[in-house]
Amino acid sequence: MPDALIIRRLSKAYVPGKPVLHDIDVEIAAEGVTAIIGPSGTGKSTLIRCINRLVEPTAGEILFDGQDLARVSGVALRHARRRIGMVFQEYNLVERLTVMENLLCGRLGYVSPWRAWRRKFPAKDIEHALTLLDTVGLSGFANRRADALSGGQRQRVGIARAVMQAPRLMLADEPTSSLDPKTSVEIMELLAGIARSHRIPVLINMHDVALARRFADRILGMSGGRIVFDGPPDRLSEATLKQIYGGEDWLH
Amino acid sequence: MKAASVPAPTYAFPQSRAAQITFVLLTVYVIYALTQLDVSLERVGQGLEHAGRFLGKMIPPNFARSELLWNGLAESLQIAVLASALGIVLALPFGLLGARNLMPSWVSWPARLVIVVARSFHPVVVAILFVKAVGFGALAGILALTVASIGFIGKLFTEAIEEVSAKQVEAVRATGAPFTSMLAFGVLPQVFSRFIGFATYQLDSNLRNSTMVGIVGAGGIGGTLFAAFQRFDYDFVSAILISIIALIMAGEVLATAVRRIFIDNATLRQLFRGGTPAHDRPLDDD
Amino acid sequence: MTATVTTPLSTSRRTWRRFTPAQRTGRFAIYLLLVIAIVTSLRTIEVIPEFLYDAPDQVVDLLTRMWPIAWTYYPRGVHAALLETIHIASLGTLLALVLAAPVGILAAHRLVPLWPINWAARLILVASRSVNSLVWALIFVGIFGPGPLAGTLAIAFRSIGFVGKLVGEALDETHAGPIEALRAAGAPWRSLLSFGYWPQVKPAFWSIALFRFDINVRESAVLGLVGAGGIGMTLDAALNLFQWDRVALILVAMFFVVIAAEISVTQVRKRLL
Numbered sequence: 042m043p044d045a046l047i048i049r050r051l052s053k054a055y056v057p058g059k060p061v062l063h064d065i066d067v068e069i070a071a072e073g074v075t076a077i078i079g080p081s082g083t084g085k086s087t088l089i090r091c092i093n094r095l096v097e098p099t100a101g102e103i104l105f106d107g108q109d110l111a112r113v114s115g116v117a118l119r120h121a122r123r124r125i126g127m128v129f130q131e132y133n134l135v136e137r138l139t140v141m142e143n144l145l146c147g148r149l150g151y152v153s154p155w156r157a158w159r160r161k162f163p164a165k166d167i168e169h170a171l172t173l174l175d176t177v178g179l180s181g182f183a184n185r186r187a188d189a190l191s192g193g194q195r196q197r198v199g200i201a202r203a204v205m206q207a208p209r210l211m212l213a214d215e216p217t218s219s220l221d222p223k224t225s226v227e228i229m230e231l232l233a234g235i236a237r238s239h240r241i242p243v244l245i246n247m248h249d250v251a252l253a254r255r256f257a258d259r260i261l262g263m264s265g266g267r268i269v270f271d272g273p274p275d276r277l278s279e280a281t282l283k284q285i286y287g288g289e290d291w292l293h
Numbered sequence: 294m295k296a297a298s299v300p301a302p303t304y305a306f307p308q309s310r311a312a313q314i315t316f317v318l319l320t321v322y323v324i325y326a327l328t329q330l331d332v333s334l335e336r337v338g339q340g341l342e343h344a345g346r347f348l349g350k351m352i353p354p355n356f357a358r359s360e361l362l363w364n365g366l367a368e369s370l371q372i373a374v375l376a377s378a379l380g381i382v383l384a385l386p387f388g389l390l391g392a393r394n395l396m397p398s399w400v401s402w403p404a405r406l407v408i409v410v411a412r413s414f415h416p417v418v419v420a421i422l423f424v425k426a427v428g429f430g431a432l433a434g435i436l437a438l439t440v441a442s443i444g445f446i447g448k449l450f451t452e453a454i455e456e457v458s459a460k461q462v463e464a465v466r467a468t469g470a471p472f473t474s475m476l477a478f479g480v481l482p483q484v485f486s487r488f489i490g491f492a493t494y495q496l497d498s499n500l501r502n503s504t505m506v507g508i509v510g511a512g513g514i515g516g517t518l519f520a521a522f523q524r525f526d527y528d529f530v531s532a533i534l535i536s537i538i539a540l541i542m543a544g545e546v547l548a549t550a551v552r553r554i555f556i557d558n559a560t561l562r563q564l565f566r567g568g569t570p571a572h573d574r575p576l577d578d579d
Numbered sequence: 580m581t582a583t584v585t586t587p588l589s590t591s592r593r594t595w596r597r598f599t600p601a602q603r604t605g606r607f608a609i610y611l612l613l614v615i616a617i618v619t620s621l622r623t624i625e626v627i628p629e630f631l632y633d634a635p636d637q638v639v640d641l642l643t644r645m646w647p648i649a650w651t652y653y654p655r656g657v658h659a660a661l662l663e664t665i666h667i668a669s670l671g672t673l674l675a676l677v678l679a680a681p682v683g684i685l686a687a688h689r690l691v692p693l694w695p696i697n698w699a700a701r702l703i704l705v706a707s708r709s710v711n712s713l714v715w716a717l718i719f720v721g722i723f724g725p726g727p728l729a730g731t732l733a734i735a736f737r738s739i740g741f742v743g744k745l746v747g748e749a750l751d752e753t754h755a756g757p758i759e760a761l762r763a764a765g766a767p768w769r770s771l772l773s774f775g776y777w778p779q780v781k782p783a784f785w786s787i788a789l790f791r792f793d794i795n796v797r798e799s800a801v802l803g804l805v806g807a808g809g810i811g812m813t814l815d816a817a818l819n820l821f822q823w824d825r826v827a828l829i830l831v832a833m834f835f836v837v838i839a840a841e842i843s844v845t846q847v848r849k850r851l852l
Contacts, residue, residue, distance in 0.1 A: 093467055123469025133464035137482040141595055146478050150469030158477045160597055167595050183595060199464075206468055323673060326666040330727040330808070340723035347722050371620035378617050413834050415801045417713065421818065426637045428630030435624070505711040508805065515714075519805075522717050534710060541709035554609055560601035561608065 045071040045210060045242045046092070051101030051111075053087050061087050063266045065101070069210075074236045074243045076253035079263035080286050085246045088263070089214050092244070093125045094118060106209060123150025126203025128232070130215035132195040136188040140179065140198050143187050144170040147205025166205070173201040177231060193224035200231055204239070211235065213245040217252065225249065229256045250282065347527065354535055355528035365507070365514035366536055372434040372503040372513050373544075377496045379435070380442020387443060388450030395454065395480070405451065412444030416502045420511040431512030438499045438506070445498070449491045453484040486556040493548035500544040504537045644823035652825050656813055657832050664809035664836065667727050668799040671734025672792045678735065679742040686743060687750045690776065704747075708740030712798045716807035727808030734799055738791050749783035750776060785851055789844045796840040800833045810836075 046069040054060040061084045069075055077085045090096040092103055094110060103110040110121055126147070134143045148166050149157055156162070174180055177197040187195065196216060203211055213232060217225035229245075233256045236243040247253055253260055254274040262270030262277070262285040270281050356362065390396055390404035420437035427433050457480055465479035507515025514533060521529045553559040598606065684690050686700035715736050719729035758775040766774070803811020810829060817825040 095463060095467060119469040119471060121469070122467060125467075125469075127464070127467040129460065129464060131460055133460045135461045135465065135479060135482050136458075137485065138478070139597070142478070142597070146465055146470070147468055149465065149471070149474040149478060152474075154471055154473040154477065157474050164594070168593060171593050171595070202464075202468070319673070323670065326670050329666055330663065330670070330731065332728050332731075336723070336728060340728070343724075344722045347718075367623075371624050374616045374620045375624065378613075413837055414830065415797050415833075417801045417804065418814075418830065418833070422641070425641050427634045428627060430627065430630070431624050432626050432631070501709065501711055505713045508713060508717075518714065519717070522721065527721075534714070537714075538706050538709040542705055545705075551609055554602075554605045558598065558602050559605060560599070561605045562601065564605065 043071060044068040045105065046244075047102075047104040048092075049102040049104070051088070051091060051103065052099045053084070053091060053096065054099050060099070061266050062091070062098075065268060067261065067268060067271070069242050069244060070259075071242060072236065072240050073258035074233050074245065074256055075259045075261060076257035077244065077246045077261045077263060078248065078250055078253050078285065081248070083263045084266040085263055086214055089212050089244065089246045092210075092212060093122050093127060095127075119150060123206055124209045126206045126208035126211045128196070128199050128203050128211070128213040128216045130218050132192070132199045132219075134187040134195055134198055134202075137186065139184050139186055140174070140190070141167075141170060141183040143198055144173065144202050144205050147202040150206065170201070170205060173204055177201050192220050193227065196220065196224075196228050197231065200228070200235070204235060209241055211241060211243040213243065213247075215246050215248065218248065225252060232256070250277075350525075350527040351531035353528065354531040355526075356532045358529060361517055362514075362533060362536060365517040365533075366540060368431055369500070369503040369507070369513035369515070370540070372431050372438060372506070372511075373496065373500040376435045376438030376442060376503070377492075377499050379439045380495065380499070381446060381492055383439065384443045384446035384450060388447045389454065389476075391447065391451040392454040394457075394459070395476075404447075408444055408447035408451065410444075411440045412448060416441040417506060417509055420506040421509050424510045429510040429512075434503060434506040434511035434513055437511055438502055441502065442495050442499060445495050446491055450484070450488060453487045454480060457483040489552055489555045493551050497541070497544050497548050500541055504540070641823065644821075645827035647824065648827045648831060649822070649824040650828060652828055653832070656825070657810065657829060660803070660810040660813045661832055661836055663727055664799045664803075664811075665796065665840075667730040667734060667802070667807075667809050668792065668795040668840075671731045671799065672738060672788065672795050674731065674735035675738030675742055675791070676788055679739045679746065682739060683743040683746045683750070684772070686747050689750065689753075690772065700743075704740040704743040706740070707736055707738075708744065710737065712737035712795075713802065713805060716802040716805050720806045725806035725808075730799060730802040730807035730809055733802055733807055734795050737798070738795060741791055741794075742787055745787045746780065746784060749780045749787075753779040786848070789848055793840055793844045797837055800836065 048065055048067050048069075051062055051065040052060050053062040065088060077088065079085050087096055091098045092105075092110065094113075098111050101111060106121065106124060108117065108121060110118075113121055135146065138146075142160075145157075145160075145162050145166065148162060152162055152166075171183065174182060177200060179194060179197055179201075182190070182194070182198075187198065190198065196219075199216075211232070216232065217228050220228060229252055232243055232245065235241070245253075245257070254277065257274055260270065260272065260274050260277055261268050262281060264285045269285060270277065387404050387408055391401050391408060393401045396404075416437050419440050420433055423433035423436045427436065461483065462475065462479040465475050470478065503513045503515075504518075505513075505515040507513040507517065508519045510516065514537060518530065518533045518537075521527075521533060550564055553564060682700050682703055685696050686704060688694070688697050691697060712733050715733035716729055719732045719736075723729045723732070753776055757779070758771060761771055761775045799809050799811075801811045801814075803809045803813065804815050806812065806815075810833060814826065814829045817823075817829060
């Protein structure tokens with residue numbers, strides 16, 4: 042199975058001389074859920090955001106869909122971004138818009154600005170959106186305002202928005218960190234389900250190791266801006282976790 | 294406000310030292326300023342006598358010259374409508390260009406400068422300059438109030454844009470949306486209701502101002518009013534004043550209707566039925 | 580009431596509309612009204628073409644006459660008038676605060692639950708803000724004669740409506756909880772006011788006062804055009820004599836006074852609120 046995403050020697054330094062990411066090398070296969078775990082500040086979020094260039098890499102290559110994402114700009118960057126769906130920790134829905142309009146945001150990369158402004162999206166997009174709402178369990182919510190939803194509901198909309206893009210890759214930056222445990226599991230089930238049903242790679246950044254073990258096919262452990270563990274969940278030992286996170290108390 | 298540092302306060306609401314000082318300073322200032330302005334009780338007394346006579350001449354109001362009155366009001370209304378329309382249309386791009394979170398500084402600083410200058414001068418002063426440039430009449434009034442509108446709406450629009458949540462915009466950007474779509478779906482929904490708020494406020498303000506730019510020759514009922522004053526036709530003056538108040542009250546009603554339709558998504562029936570609009574209702578505590 | 584998702588029986592395609600038909604009617608009505616207003620205004624406004632063609636020449640003429648700016652006129656003619664303008668603005672605002680408080684209270688139904696009084700007070704507030712400060716100045720010049728007294732009263736009377744309306748809105752937004760608690764404890768009406776409403780309204784009140792002061796500085800500067808004191812009178816004199824270089828000086832002075840007032844207000848706001 043060819044790799045969907047190849048990252049080579051990726052580095053990022055917000056302050057020159059103090060890199061947050063050190064020469065990251067990783068290949069993501071075309072299917073499956075990959076979880077990135079590690080303590081705060083270790084660069085997990087930076088890594089994810091470098092992929093769709095929400096953060097500018099300092100050096101390195103990000104090969105996706107036949108292009109180096111680290112180099113593209115302008116229209117090519119937009120076209121690349123529309124192929125990558127992203128789910129955010131704080132959902133990042135446009136609060137004042139309805140659920141339907143938030144979903145249609147996922148199609149903005151494909152629809153002309155004029156038609157988008159007039160809300161004249163193709164009928165199949167509307168149909169797709171309504172079907173997706175059913176899939177994520179929010180049937181009938183199409184015309185609720187986004188700020189009237191609970192956290193779990195908002196994240197479902199966020200996921201649906203990303204899926205609307207018909208992405209080849211899904212990124213999720215701490216998608217469950219703002220949610221309660223039960224809702225977190227539901228969201229992870231959704232994400233894993235999408236990975237299976239749409240057969241795309243899903244890259245999730247998370248701090249809940251138990252969740253990662255339960256839902257991921259592959260785990261990347263990061264510490265100090267480097268990948269220190271790369272393998273299936275059952276090979277993730279307590280010793281490794283101690284190495285990644287440091288200290289023991291939090292384990293019990 | 295910090296409480297006064299007294300060992301055991303003997304009363305429940307200690308007055309802060311700062312508040313007391315401010316109060317004293319203000320009183321001193323008032324006395325000083327009154328002397329500067331040459332305000333004496335005698336003067337005030339004379340004035341009250343005049344006021345009595347004045348009011349006597351104003352009542353009853355004289356609506357006899359209704360055509361003159363009506364033309365003046367209509368012209369004021371036209372000035373307000375066109376100045377608001379033109380002002381809003383021009384303020385939007387300037388406001389957008391002035392937003393530092395969207396635009397590079399070589400774009401935002403000139404735009405902000407234009408807006409600041411537009412706001413710095415009283416509409417009457419600007420009207421005087423336009424009267425010199427384009428002659429007496431409504432055009433000067435329209436241009437003057439357009440400038441005022443650009444200054445007001447432009448400033449508030451820029452502020453609103455700079456206060457939008459960057460996260461919502463980031464998410465739209467991550468979908469690969471082009472810049473204009475990002476504005477339309479990420480930025481504008483966040484500022485829309487505030488924009489309607491100050492657009493309707495400016496419409497109101499322009500309506501008010503349009504009733505007085507005529508005093509310097511820029512058209513509208515202001516000229517009629519000034520002429521009536523100079524001829525001591527105080528009963529006509531009161532008629533004009535009453536009409537102005539009615540016009541502005543009507544304007545306020547319209548502004549509220551527009552706000553309810555665009556911000557609260559009210560229907561016409563809901564408008565007429567009245568009651569507290571959705572966004573005014575107090576929130577239930579959780 | 581929100582928009583609908585309809586499922587026509589014939590096809591399996593569902594449609595989506597952002598607004599219900601009822602909402603769309605309302606929006607359309609406003610658009611229509613706006614278009615009619617603009618078109619009517621455009622058609623009936625009188626524009627004299629000759630003046631329009633002349634405009635660029637007039638502007639050039641204006642600018643040449645304004646330069647060089649008559650800086651030396653400042654100490655003699657402008658400085659005192661500027662100070663007078665500031666006094667007019669300050670005293671006028673303070674007087675307005677004092678007068679607006681009772682009227683604002685009478686207009687608030689939560690404080691004075693008598694509709695006729697509320698409406699009468701609200702009428703006073705509406706009248707106050709519908710009449711421009713320049714028009715108020717005309718009235719007071721007629722009563723008290725030319726001079727800063729007329730200007731101060733004009734500023735005060737105009738500001739009553741502004742302050743009263745915004746304070747009324749602030750009063751409407753106060754939490755009922757503390758008021759209820761005080762009432763339950765048997766507090767008399769005046770105590771309800773000073774311990775229940777005032778603490779909640781205080782920050783908004785000062786914010787509104789500062790806001791109005793800022794506007795009043797601008798307003799006070801032009802009242803002199805109708806004889807109500809301040810820098811406006813100097814401006815009027817210069818305009819009547821076509822001394823555009825002095826006019827330019829006065830405009831520059833006005834600009835700086837307005838900026839100074841804004842900066843002071845911002846500083847006070849930072850410290851106070």
